[in-house]
Amino acid sequence: MTQRLRGVLAPVVTPFKKDYSPDASRFVRHCKWLLAHGCSGLAAFGTNSEANSLSADERMVLLDQLLEGGVPAAQLMPGTGCSALTDSVRLTAHAVKLGCAGVLMLPPFYYKGVPDEGLFRNFSEVVQRVGDGRLRLYLYHIPPVSQVPITLGLIARLLGAYPQTVAGVKDSSGDWSNTQAMIDAFGKQGFDVFAGSEVFLLRTMRAGGVGCITAGANVNPHGIAKVYADWRSPEAEALQAASDKVRQILQSQVSMIPALKAAIAHYADDREWQTVRPPLVELALEQRAKLVSELFGAGFDMPGIKR
Amino acid sequence: MTQRLRGVLAPVVTPFKKDYSPDASRFVRHCKWLLAHGCSGLAAFGTNSEANSLSADERMVLLDQLLEGGVPAAQLMPGTGCSALTDSVRLTAHAVKLGCAGVLMLPPFYYKGVPDEGLFRNFSEVVQRVGDGRLRLYLYHIPPVSQVPITLGLIARLLGAYPQTVAGVKDSSGDWSNTQAMIDAFGKQGFDVFAGSEVFLLRTMRAGGVGCITAGANVNPHGIAKVYADWRSPEAEALQAASDKVRQILQSQVSMIPALKAAIAHYADDREWQTVRPPLVELALEQRAKLVSELFGAGFDMPGIKR
Numbered sequence: 095m096t097q098r099l100r101g102v103l104a105p106v107v108t109p110f111k112k113d114y115s116p117d118a119s120r121f122v123r124h125c126k127w128l129l130a131h132g133c134s135g136l137a138a139f140g141t142n143s144e145a146n147s148l149s150a151d152e153r154m155v156l157l158d159q160l161l162e163g164g165v166p167a168a169q170l171m172p173g174t175g176c177s178a179l180t181d182s183v184r185l186t187a188h189a190v191k192l193g194c195a196g197v198l199m200l201p202p203f204y205y206k207g208v209p210d211e212g213l214f215r216n217f218s219e220v221v222q223r224v225g226d227g228r229l230r231l232y233l234y235h236i237p238p239v240s241q242v243p244i245t246l247g248l249i250a251r252l253l254g255a256y257p258q259t260v261a262g263v264k265d266s267s268g269d270w271s272n273t274q275a276m277i278d279a280f281g282k283q284g285f286d287v288f289a290g291s292e293v294f295l296l297r298t299m300r301a302g303g304v305g306c307i308t309a310g311a312n313v314n315p316h317g318i319a320k321v322y323a324d325w326r327s328p329e330a331e332a333l334q335a336a337s338d339k340v341r342q343i344l345q346s347q348v349s350m351i352p353a354l355k356a357a358i359a360h361y362a363d364d365r366e367w368q369t370v371r372p373p374l375v376e377l378a379l380e381q382r383a384k385l386v387s388e389l390f391g392a393g394f395d396m397p398g399i400k401r
Numbered sequence: 402m403t404q405r406l407r408g409v410l411a412p413v414v415t416p417f418k419k420d421y422s423p424d425a426s427r428f429v430r431h432c433k434w435l436l437a438h439g440c441s442g443l444a445a446f447g448t449n450s451e452a453n454s455l456s457a458d459e460r461m462v463l464l465d466q467l468l469e470g471g472v473p474a475a476q477l478m479p480g481t482g483c484s485a486l487t488d489s490v491r492l493t494a495h496a497v498k499l500g501c502a503g504v505l506m507l508p509p510f511y512y513k514g515v516p517d518e519g520l521f522r523n524f525s526e527v528v529q530r531v532g533d534g535r536l537r538l539y540l541y542h543i544p545p546v547s548q549v550p551i552t553l554g555l556i557a558r559l560l561g562a563y564p565q566t567v568a569g570v571k572d573s574s575g576d577w578s579n580t581q582a583m584i585d586a587f588g589k590q591g592f593d594v595f596a597g598s599e600v601f602l603l604r605t606m607r608a609g610g611v612g613c614i615t616a617g618a619n620v621n622p623h624g625i626a627k628v629y630a631d632w633r634s635p636e637a638e639a640l641q642a643a644s645d646k647v648r649q650i651l652q653s654q655v656s657m658i659p660a661l662k663a664a665i666a667h668y669a670d671d672r673e674w675q676t677v678r679p680p681l682v683e684l685a686l687e688q689r690a691k692l693v694s695e696l697f698g699a700g701f702d703m704p705g706i707k708r
Contacts, residue, residue, distance in 0.1 A: 114486065114526070146511035149457065149487040177484060179421065179679055180456040202680045203511060204453035206546055212680035219421070219679060239513055241548055242680075372486055372526060373509045373519035373549075 098230070098261065098286060099171055099195045100304040102295075102318050104128050104311035105140025107354050108148070108156070110369040116148065116156050120366065122163030124312075124358070127399055129169060132319025133311055136165065137198050137264070139173035141239055142309040142351055147371045150181045154188050167193035171307075175200030175234060179216055183223045186231075196230035196261055198307070203240040210248045214255075221256050229259050236266035236290065243267075246279055253285060264307045266290025270297060277301045292318045293341055296334040299325040309350055313357045313396060314340045343388045352377045353385055360386050361396035405537070405568065405593060406478055406502045407611040409602075409625045411435050411618035412447025414661050415455070415463070417676040423455065423463050427673065429470030431619075431665070434706055436476060439626025440618055443472065444505050444571070446480035448546055449616040449658055454678045457488045461495050474500035478614075482507030482541060486523055490530045493538075503537035503568055505614070510547040517555045521562075528563050536566050543573035543597065550574075553586055560592060571614045573597025577604060584608045599625045600648055603641040606632040616657055620664045620703060621647045650695045659684045660692055667693050668703035 106128065109120035125136055138160065139145035139153050148156070157172055174185035174197040182199065189197050199220070201213050221229065233252070235244040244263065252260045262285055265273045273294060277287045281302040289298040289306040295318065298306060311318050317340055321333045347353035352370050356377045359367035368376045377385065413435065416427035432443055445467065446452035446460050455463070464479055481492035481504040489506065496504050506527070508520050528536065540559070542551040551570065559567045569592055572580045580601060584594045588609040596605040596613040602625065605613060618625050624647055628640045654660035659677050663684045666674035675683045684692065 141511075144512075146484045147486060147509060149485045149491070152485070152487060177453045178456045178459070179454060180459060184456070202454060204448075204546065205451075205680055206548075208680040209682050212682045215679035215682070239511065241513075372522035373512055373515040375516050375519045375522070 097168070097195070099135040099169070100286065101134030101322050102132055102305055102311050102315060103135040103137045103171060103288065103307040104133050104315060105137045105142040105307060105309055107312050107351065107358065108143045108145070109367055110371055111366070112369060114369070114371045116152060117366070118156060118159040118163070121156060122160060122165060125160060125165045128311065128315050129165070131398065132315035134305070135169045135171055135195065137171045137173065137307045140198060140307070141236060142312065142354065143173065144351060144371050144374065145173050150176065150185055153185060157189065157192065161192060168195050170194040171196040171198050171232060173198045173200065173234070175202070177202050177204045179219055182220050186220055186229065187224045187226070190224055190226045190229050196232050198232045198234050198264055200234045200236070200240055201242045201244060203242050206241050208242065210245060210251070213242070213244070213248055214251050217252055218255060221259050227258070230261040231256070231259050232261055233263045234266070235263055238266070238268065246275060249276070249280060249285070253280060253283060260285070262286030262288060262304070264288045264290050270294055273298060273303065274301055277303050291341070292321070292337050295321050295337070296325055296330055309354060310341045310344060312354045313344065314394070316397070339392055340389070340394055343385070343392060347385050348377065348381055349374065356382045356385055357389060358396070358399065362399045362401070364401070404475070404502070406442040406476070407593070408441030408629050409439055409612055409618050409622060410442040410444045410478060410595065410614040411440050411622060412444045412449040412614060412616060414619050414658065414665065415450045415452070416674055417678055418673070419676060421676070421678045423459060424673070425463060425466040425470070428463060429467060429472060432467060432472045435618065435622050436472070438705065439622035441612070442476045442478055442502065444478045444480065444614045447505060447614070448543060449619065449661065450480065451658060451678050451681065452480050457483065457492055460492060464496065464499065468499060475502050477501040478503040478505050478539060480505045480507065480541070484509050484511045486526055489527050493527055493536065494531045494533070497531055497533045497536050503539050505539045505541050505571055507541045507543070507547055508549045508551060510549050513548050515549065517552060517558070520549070520551070520555055521558050524559055525562060528566050534565070537568040538563070538566050539568055540570045541573070542570055545573070545575065553582060556583070556587060556592070560587060560590060567592070569593030569595060569611070571595045571597050577601055580605060580610065581608055584610050598648070599628070599644050602628050602644070603632055603637055616661060617648045617651060619661045620651065621701070623704070646699055647696070647701055650692070650699060654692050655684065655688055656681065663689045663692055664696060665703070665706065669706045669708070
């Protein structure tokens with residue numbers, strides 16, 4: 095069994111070529127840069143990866159290419175939750191077969207207002223059909239985007255049914271009281287709670303959580319990793335504040351994913367990175383100027399990102 | 402070129418076996434019953450078809466099976482809009498190749514708050530990549546579920562770019578003023594506006610629309626077809642009221658899709674029809690009793706549905 099992932103995980107942004115096809119070589123390079131600069135793991139194919147703009151086949155091919163490129167499966171927690179049960183099963187089985195440390199699973203997100211019983215059946219079918227004791231399933235709670243919440247009641251039921259498999263949650267509700275409630279309710283049962291944004295990292299660690307899985311780690315892994323490494327130290331608050339400052343700049347742009355890619359494009363001096371797949375749209379020239387200027391003003395850098 | 406579809410279209414409910422795999426033979430049978438009892442077309446793989454709980458491959462196999470089973474491609478408008486651009490392209494190309502009269506296309510629905518420019522690029526990429534003059538694209542506006550609207554501005558831009566391809570819309574906003582605005586703005590340019598519910602059918606026809614694509618047609622195609630056939634007659638209001646009564650009963654149940662399937666299961670005397678794929682949940686015994694009792698009380702029947 096692989097070790098449980100903890101610390102700072104990046105939902106790795108997926109680079110595209112001009113024709114919107116995934117760019118495996120840039121993807122591998124960015125993953126390695128992230129692991130070398132503070133990330134303990136990679137939640138590839140998350141929301142910020144534009145994973146839901148990729149077909150199941152595209153995701154599986156890219157995951158194969160990551161491993162072939164030398165990214166260790168033991169540091170991967172790919173997103174495998176789809177709208178269709180059969181896709182979720184296929185992606186999850188593939189990830190487990192490759193030896194990934196875990197999978198991060200969205201609930202089926204097209205139908206809204208579905209009962210917890212239906213969500214339980216969905217996750218339960220995935221666990222049973224994959225049928226592999228190595229599966230470590232992390233639930234992905236992101237109601238602002240999925241519009242389908244993962245309630246405390248659902249977690250309790252899944253943990254009761256699959257205590258060895260259900261390993262934790264990423265809470266991207268943006269609501270600290272919910273993260274706190276998840277830790278309080280399940281943290282002592284070996285259920286690992288990750289904050290969905292680095293702004294909650296210090297609070298998460300102090301409350302008994304295990305880290306964060308956050309878009310900001312694509313750009314500022316080193317800054318966020320310092321908060322994680324030194325969360326018990328007297329400098330923790332200052333490190334959190336420094337990390338928050340970068341997050342604030344990224345988040346205040348017109349759209350988060352294009353902003354992350356624009357920042358990488360700038361510091362890597364590689365304009366190809368700006369491309370996003372529809373329905374997203376890349377930042378305009380003046381939006382990029384504003385972003386770069388704000389990051390520059392904050393003294394921010396991405397050391398080693400330039401080839 | 403096939404003739405434009407008009408009238409009453411059903412987003413055909415997809416039957417599943419106990420193991421949640423699609424049941425092609427019941428599917429073909431139900432499609433044929435619908436066409437024999439008032440439907441002029443079939444919007445297979447719509448919201449009420451649980452299409453977004455099916456993988457792209459499952460949808461393509463089922464479409465093949467419909468045609469092999471004798472359902473005419475000229476009466477089919479399959480749903481082909483997915484969260485991933487590449488899936489939408491694949492499903493659309495497949496439907497066009499088979500000679501389907503049109504496709505009903507959801508916008509990519511995972512990412513919320515995306516700009517119209519991004520949605521335009523998505524649909525535009527689909528049209529260009531499919532690259533087939535036979536494609537007739539119907540936009541699917543269902544903000545209560547997709548949470549991603551298709552605005553009048555987006556329609557204008559798509560119609561301007563692809564006047565031969567962009568053929569119409571299904572408006573499932575539930576907001577009559579929006580349907581009216583779509584008809585007023587584009588109805589005279591050969592853009593066919595379908596109401597998303599039979600409750601708007603008479604108003605839609607009077608305003609210059611072309612019919613409805615509605616969940617209720619799975620159960621009450623004959624009643625809704627009467628409204629369509631006689632919308633200019635003095636009986637139109639009474640026919641609309643009779644159709645509304647059935648819709649009201651279906652819609653007042655705990656959940657629409659399980660209610661449609663429970664009604665079919667009852668009248669076809671075929672309990673297999675009750676199965677829904679997770680995250681949906683079938684009606685409980687007492688919920689079925691309530692539904693059947695209300696339909697019975699209204700004197701409703703599904704003639705010829707029993708084998």
